[in-house]
Amino acid sequence: MLRKIIHIDMDAFFASVEQRDRPELRGKPIAVGGSEWRGVVSTASYEARIFGVKSAMPGWQAKKLCPELIFVEPRFEAYQKVSVQIREIFEKYTEQIESVSIDEAYLDVTENLLNEPLAMSVAQKIQEDVLLNTGLSCSAGVSYCKFLAKVASDLKKPRGLTVIHPDKAIEFIHNLPIEKFHGIGKVTASKMKLLGIHKGADLNKLSKLQWVKRFGKSGIWFYNLAKGIDDRPVLSFHQRKSIGVERTLEQKISELTELELVLEKIIQKLIERVQRIGYGGRTMSLKLKSADFVIQTFSKTYVHWISTPTDISNVAYELLYQVKTMPAEIRLLGLSLTNLNDPLPQGQNSQMRIPFPDIYEPRNSF
Ligand code: DCP
Ligand code: CA
Ligand code: CA
Secondary structure (H helix, E strand, C coil): CCCCEEEEEECCHHHHHHHHHCHHHCCCCEEECCCCCCCECCEECHHHHCCCCCCCCEHHHHHHHCCCCEEECCCHHHHHHHHHHHHHHHCCCCCCEEEEECCEEEEECCCCCCCCCCHHHHHHHHHHHHHHHHCCCEEEEEECCHHHHHHHHCCCCCCCEEECCHHHHHHHHHHCEHHHCCCCCHHHHHHHHHCCCCEHHHHHHCCHHHHHHHHHHHHHHHHHHHCCCCCCCCCCCCCCCCEEEEEECCCCCCCHHHHHHHHHHHHHHHHHHHHHHCCCEEEEEEEEEECCCCEEEEEEEEEEEECCHHHHHHHHHHHHCCCCCCCCCEEEEEEEEEEECCCCCCCCCCCCCCCCCCCCCCCCCC
């Protein structure tokens, strides 16, 4: 029997939370994160999107496109709170829930707690429930597999509900631009376009063998997607174990200041990833690999999540300055967060309570 899968994704998530909590921002073009002078936009309200403002755009560019744009500081705790809240709502409908980021999840409702045979009705009820209990809207996609449910949830944003019926799936896939396929990023898309593959129907141009030859293991995945085959289960117990960023250094680094520059880049990447995933970890580790492949790691564990940009940055530098004997030549530098997603004790927020000095005095240079 075919499965019934719903993908739920919150609309303009961070921006909607801000507009909900600050009525003076409602109906206005706002950008969360970044500013006119620096940083990038995390997300924009639908009012701002009309002007072309979007995620990952530099603040100055956003302001140029939309001079009325209001920049708002992100409040990750508020977003995490909603993330937990929507998860609790989903639990009223099914036990099979896979949260994939801070604002989205897959739900397998083939069997559901309402005993409702129509997945579309379950999706509708969830949307109403989310709106009623959080004051926020979401979009839903319904189909027989994760890939199509996810594509569907994005089709009629905001407040959309789209069903891709199994009978219509192949026709739908044939007309879908390849950028919309799961696993096809910018690089793969341009590679495929060179082969004359622009939309789903074109994916059938290559044989299975040709796919494997050109794209390796993902080739089989694309070959199957074109035929509407995606058997990935909704993994309700799937849990990410760590969030990590590493950088291999091309050149020999001999100054601490140079190493700090590399660390800064790693920190920014880690912040981006934490924001996308929606939660932090309680332990942070710094890894150093020397040119002769000796690995040193330094870790710190806190009672609370390390999840805000300030905390991530502060702990990372603290770890760096713990290194007493810096190798003469460093090959790789990495940062990772573990002990993820542990629920916090009731009534405690995820902000760390450890005071950090503003400026660190490096204890050691080399
Ligand atoms: N986010 C971020 N940086 C990005 C992309 C997203 O910080 N480059 C954050 C802000 C978003 C949230 O993650 O609000 C969810 O991301 P989505 O891609 O789901 O985008 P939105 O929910 O903002 O908008 P949409 O209505 O298109 O889903
Ligand atoms: Ca979203
Ligand atoms: Ca999302």
